[in-house]
Amino acid sequence: MSARRKGTRLSADTLRFSFDGRTFTAQVGDTAASALLAAGVKAMGRSVKYRRLRGVMTAGPEEPNALLTVGAAPANIPNVPATQLKLSDGMVLQTQNRWPSLRFDLTALLQLGSAYFGAGFYYKTFILPKWRFWEGMIRRLAGLGNAPGRSDLPAPSLEHTHCDVLVAGAGPAGLAAALAAARNGARVVLAEREPAVGGELEFETAKIEGRSAGEWTCAALGELTRLGARVLTDTTLVGGSTGEMVLHTETAGMPGPARLIKIRPTALVIATGAVERMIAFTDNDRPGVYLLGAAERYLARYGVAVGQRLVLFANHDRVYLAAARLAAGGMTIAAILDTRVSGAQSDAARSAAAELTARGTACLAGHAVIAARGRRAVSAAVVAPVADPARMQSLACDAILVSGGWGPVIHAALQEGGTKRFDETLSAFVATDASDWRVTAGSANGAISLAAALKEGVNAGVAAAARAQRRGPMAAVPAASGDPEPHLQAYWRTPSDERAEKTQFVDPQNDVTVADLRSTLAEGFIDIEHVKRYTALGFGTDQAKFGGQLGAAIVAQLRGEPVPAVGTSRLRPPYHPVTLRSLAGHRVGAHLRPARVTPLHDWHLAQGAEMEAMGLWMRPRYYRANGSNATDAGIIEAGRVRTKGGIVDGSTLGKIEVAGPDAAAFLDAMYLSKASTIKVGRSKYMVNLREDGMVLDDGIVLRLSEERFLATVSTGHTDHMVSHFEHYRETEWASARLTLTDVTDAWAVIVVAGPESRAVLASLLGAQWQESLARLRHMDFATGLHDGHDLTVLRASFSGELAFELHCRPLIAKGLWEALVGAGLAPYGLEALDILRLEKGYLVSSELNGQTTPFDLGLDGLVALGNPCVGRDLLDRPAFREPHRPRLVGLRASDGKSRFLGGAQLTEDAVSAVPVGYVTSTAYSPALGEWIGLAFVSRAVPEGATLHVRDPLRGDNTTVKVVSPVHYDPKSDRMKS
Amino acid sequence: MSRLICPFCGPRELREFEFHKTLPNAGESPFERVYLRVDSLTLSVEHWQHVQGCRAWLQIERNPSTGEVLMTRLARSGEAP
Numbered sequence A: 001m002s003a004r005r006k007g008t009r010l011s012a013d014t015l016r017f018s019f020d021g022r023t024f025t026a027q028v029g030d031t032a033a034s035a036l037l038a039a040g041v042k043a044m045g046r047s048v049k050y051r052r053l054r055g056v057m058t059a060g061p062e063e064p065n066a067l068l069t070v071g072a073a074p075a076n077i078p079n080v081p082a083t084q085l086k087l088s089d090g091m092v093l094q095t096q097n098r099w100p101s102l103r104f105d106l107t108a109l110l111q112l113g114s115a116y117f118g119a120g121f122y123y124k125t126f127i128l129p130k131w132r133f134w135e136g137m138i139r140r141l142a143g144l145g146n147a148p149g150r151s152d153l154p155a156p157s158l159e160h161t162h163c164d165v166l167v168a169g170a171g172p173a174g175l176a177a178a179l180a181a182a183r184n185g186a187r188v189v190l191a192e193r194e195p196a197v198g199g200e201l202e203f204e205t206a207k208i209e210g211r212s213a214g215e216w217t218c219a220a221l222g223e224l225t226r227l228g229a230r231v232l233t234d235t236t237l238v239g240g241s242t243g244e245m246v247l248h249t250e251t252a253g254m255p256g257p258a259r260l261i262k263i264r265p266t267a268l269v270i271a272t273g274a275v276e277r278m279i280a281f282t283d284n285d286r287p288g289v290y291l292l293g294a295a296e297r298y299l300a301r302y303g304v305a306v307g308q309r310l311v312l313f314a315n316h317d318r319v320y321l322a323a324a325r326l327a328a329g330g331m332t333i334a335a336i337l338d339t340r341v342s343g344a345q346s347d348a349a350r351s352a353a354a355e356l357t358a359r360g361t362a363c364l365a366g367h368a369v370i371a372a373r374g375r376r377a378v379s380a381a382v383v384a385p386v387a388d389p390a391r392m393q394s395l396a397c398d399a400i401l402v403s404g405g406w407g408p409v410i411h412a413a414l415q416e417g418g419t420k421r422f423d424e425t426l427s428a429f430v431a432t433d434a435s436d437w438r439v440t441a442g443s444a445n446g447a448i449s450l451a452a453a454l455k456e457g458v459n460a461g462v463a464a465a466a467r468a469q470r471r472g473p474m475a476a477v478p479a480a481s482g483d484p485e486p487h488l489q490a491y492w493r494t495p496s497d498e499r500a501e502k503t504q505f506v507d508p509q510n511d512v513t514v515a516d517l518r519s520t521l522a523e524g525f526i527d528i529e530h531v532k533r534y535t536a537l538g539f540g541t542d543q544a545k546f547g548g549q550l551g552a553a554i555v556a557q558l559r560g561e562p563v564p565a566v567g568t569s570r571l572r573p574p575y576h577p578v579t580l581r582s583l584a585g586h587r588v589g590a591h592l593r594p595a596r597v598t599p600l601h602d603w604h605l606a607q608g609a610e611m612e613a614m615g616l617w618m619r620p621r622y623y624r625a626n627g628s629n630a631t632d633a634g635i636i637e638a639g640r641v642r643t644k645g646g647i648v649d650g651s652t653l654g655k656i657e658v659a660g661p662d663a664a665a666f667l668d669a670m671y672l673s674k675a676s677t678i679k680v681g682r683s684k685y686m687v688n689l690r691e692d693g694m695v696l697d698d699g700i701v702l703r704l705s706e707e708r709f710l711a712t713v714s715t716g717h718t719d720h721m722v723s724h725f726e727h728y729r730e731t732e733w734a735s736a737r738l739t740l741t742d743v744t745d746a747w748a749v750i751v752v753a754g755p756e757s758r759a760v761l762a763s764l765l766g767a768q769w770q771e772s773l774a775r776l777r778h779m780d781f782a783t784g785l786h787d788g789h790d791l792t793v794l795r796a797s798f799s800g801e802l803a804f805e806l807h808c809r810p811l812i813a814k815g816l817w818e819a820l821v822g823a824g825l826a827p828y829g830l831e832a833l834d835i836l837r838l839e840k841g842y843l844v845s846s847e848l849n850g851q852t853t854p855f856d857l858g859l860d861g862l863v864a865l866g867n868p869c870v871g872r873d874l875l876d877r878p879a880f881r882e883p884h885r886p887r888l889v890g891l892r893a894s895d896g897k898s899r900f901l902g903g904a905q906l907t908e909d910a911v912s913a914v915p916v917g918y919v920t921s922t923a924y925s926p927a928l929g930e931w932i933g934l935a936f937v938s939r940a941v942p943e944g945a946t947l948h949v950r951d952p953l954r955g956d957n958t959t960v961k962v963v964s965p966v967h968y969d970p971k972s973d974r975m976k977s
Numbered sequence B: 001m002s003r004l005i006c007p008f009c010g011p012r013e014l015r016e017f018e019f020h021k022t023l024p025n026a027g028e029s030p031f032e033r034v035y036l037r038v039d040s041l042t043l044s045v046e047h048w049q050h051v052q053g054c055r056a057w058l059q060i061e062r063n064p065s066t067g068e069v070l071m072t073r074l075a076r077s078g079e080a081p
C-alpha cells in the first residue's frame, strides 16, 4: 500500500465508518468503494448464484458486484452500489449474499455444484413436487440483499418544473451544450449524476482552448451560473416520454432521495456519456479485475491506486493514453495487451507503445488476456497471442484493467421514442435522433474523442436553444488537442475451450457466463429478449449497463451473425433503481388521496363511530357503544330500527339535478323505465343500463317540477354516473335543452327509519309539515322550509320500514340530526344498513357488479315496459334468456343457524367441482334470528333446492336452502303502513 | 402524449383526463355500435373527458403507433364520425 495521493473530490477532513463490523477511516468526499480500495480491501461481496468472491469493478452506477447494505435492520437499505455511496461519519455498511461472513461463506459451497447451475437450472430443477422441498432454502438464498422493514429516510419531495433546454450529463459534451444553449439565451437545466460536473474531464490531460481540462470545467460552470442556468448534481435522468422527463436527485448516492423532478423542457440534450465494456475472459470476475476507466477515476477523483503492478487489456488506442496517466500516478504498468495487431494500430498508438516499451512496459500487440489467476484476488494474468491462444505466458500483477470499448448510454433516447443504429467504428449502438426536440451528443452519440464531443455538444446546444426560439450567433467550438480517436476494433471474448467458458463472466451480477449464453442458444432461445429472460442477463440493479452490450455481442458471435442482427434487449426505465418510496413522494398514508366527509362527520367521530372509506367518502360502519365489532354492533343497531326506529347519515348519496325542457325525454333515454310519467311530487325507483345491456346503477328519481328532476345514484357510482350522463348530453343529446348539475354536496341526507319515524318527525318539524307527513304515500315527497332553509322530505325506504329521507342544506344537518337523537332515535351505521337491505333483498354493488342483466336481477317487469333506453336493444340477445344465466335468489342455512360468507361458490352436492352459483352478500338477520344471504344461482335451480356452500379457504362449508330474495316482510306492509 | 390540449383549459397533464371509448363504430346495428370499431394502426378517434378540469368531453384523433395527438376538439361540435 502506498500513500494516498490527492483526489479532486477529497477534502482533508476524515470520517469513520464500519464495514462488516470493522472500523475504517476515510476522507470526506470518499465513496465506500474508494475508501475501501484505499484501505486495501478488495472483496466487497459475493455473487448471487455461485457465491463467488467479488470486488468492485467500476466507478459508477453500472457496478455489478459491490452492492452494500447501509444501516441495520429494520431500517436497512440494501443494494447500494459502493461506487455511488458517498460516506458520512458513522455509516454502517455490510456486504451481501454471504453467510455467516464474507470470508467464510458456507453457501459458497454452491460453487462446487456450479457445473449443474447453468442457464435455466432453476426452471428445470425446481418444479413441482420438488419445488416444495427446495422452496425454503431457495427463499433464503435468492435475491439481492434483504428488504427493509421500515425507512428512516426523510420524506422525498416532488417538483414539477419547466425549462427551455434540459441537458442530461455534464461531461464535455453536456457542458458544451449547456453553455451554447445558455449563451443563446435559453433557460437551461443541466443535470449531472455525479456530485461534481466534468465527467471525463476530471482526469483528462488534453487541453481545451489552451487551458487544462479542469480549468475549462471551472470556467464553464462559472459562466453557466452567471447566465442563470440551473446546475443539478447528484441528479440522474431516470426516464420520461416526449415532453416530460423525470430527474431523480439522490442524497449522496443513497436511495430515498431528496427529490423527484418532473421537468418539461422544450428541447432535450442527451449527453449521458458511455459505459465502458468488459471483455469476457476466464475468471474475469476476480477481485482485482477493473474497467480501465474506473482505475483512472479512482486515481483522479480519490487519489487511489487500484493496484501497484498493472496489466492493461484493450482493443483501442486510448489504452496508451490511460497507461501514461496511470504511470504518472505512480503505478507500474507491467504490460499492455492490445488485441489489435500492430498494423491495425494508429501511428500515435505505435509511437506511444514504443515510448512505454522503453520505460519497461511490455506492449504486446495482437495479444489478449486469457485468464485471471489468483484465488481471493488477482495475482497474475495469463496472456497469449490472439492468433495462437495456446502460447500462453503468465504475467504477475495485482490488477487487470480492461477496456473493450464503450456502450453509449442511450436509455433516455430510446425510452423517449427513439430508435437505435449500430455504429461500426465504435461497434456500439447509438440513438437515431428523429427531431430537434431530442439531440444526442458526445460519447452518448459515439463521439469518443474530446474534440468530437465538444463539437457535438455545441451543435446540440445551439439546435436545442433554437427549438425554444432562442437564437444567437455564438457557436464557437472550443478547440481541444491531445485526445485522438480510439481506432477501436471489436473484440468481445478471448478464445477458450468450452469448459473455461463457464467462468467467462458477461453479467457478473447475475452470474451469466459465455457458457450460459451458449447453452441458452442451444436450447432454442435465440432472440435476445428470450436470452435475457432465460439467463437473467441484464436483470438486477445495473439493468444491463455492465453486461448488456457485451452479452448481445457474444450472442451474435455464437449465432454467427452481425451484432445489429441481434440488437439489445429493451432498455426500460428507470435508468437506475428508484425506490417506491421516492415515487410515492408525499402521497402516503392520509396523503394518498383526499377524504370526503359529510356535514355530520365530526358528530360521528365524537360519538365513537368506527369509520370506513367508501371511495373517497368516510362513513360510520358502526358506533362502538353498540358493540366491539361490526357484526355485534350491526345486529343491535339494525334490530333497533325494526322495533323502534333509527337514523343514518345518507349524505354521501349521489345527487344529480337534471333540468330543462328536454330533461324528461333525456332521462327516459337514460333509464330502463320512463321518467316522463313521474308526476311532480312523486318519485320512482329506476335502473340504468350500460349500452351493452348490463345493469349499471339504480336509484330513486324525484320530479321536482315539470322540467326539474333529482336523480339519486349510488354513493360509489356518483362520479361515473355524472360522466355517463354528461357524455350523452355532449354527444347524442348535444342539441338538447338540458343542464346537469352534480348537487351531491349541496344536500345532506338524513334517513329516518322505523315504526316511530313519522311520529318523531311530526313532533320535530313543526306545524307547517304536519299535513305533508300525514299525506305522503310511499315514494311521495314534499318540499318546504325548516329553520329558514330548504328541506325535502321523501318517503322512501331501503330498510323495509316506514322511512323518510330528509334532504336538507348542510348548514342545518347537524341541528336536525341532534334533534332526532334527542327525540330518541339512535344512529346506525353501514353494517346495520346492509343487514336491513339484505333482509329485504335490496341490491347493492355486490349484486350490481357489471355482469348482471335486469333479468338476472328479477327486474323483468321493468324491461317489459318497452322503454327504448340506452342498452335496451342489446337486452334482446338470446343468450340473456338462456337457462344457465344466473338469477338473484335468497339463501338460508339449512340448519337455521350456520354461518356462510359472501364470495363462496355454490354446488349441487358436496363433491361437485362445477358451481351452479355464488353468494354475493350475507348477514346475520336479527329479525329472523339466523344467517341469510343473497346469491346468483342458475335458473335451472328451483326455489326450495338445497345447495352446498363451498368455501375451502375460509373453511365455511355448510348447506343452504334457496329461498325468495325478500327474506323479511315480503308484501312490504311495514314500509307502506 | 403526456399532455392533451383542452379547448377550455389549454395544455394539461394527461392524468387529468379520462379515456372513454374509441370511434367510429363499424356499423349501425346494435352489436356493431357497441362492440365493433374501425381499427387503424395510425389513426384512433377517441372520446376523453377532462374530469379533473372543466369536465368537457373531447374528441381527439391520435396516432397509436407514435402517440402523437393529431387533433383535439369538443365532442359536441362535430358530426358523429
Ligand SMILES: [Zn+2]
Binding pocket: B006, B007, B008, B009, B010, B050, B053, B054, B055, B056
Ligand atoms: Zn378543460
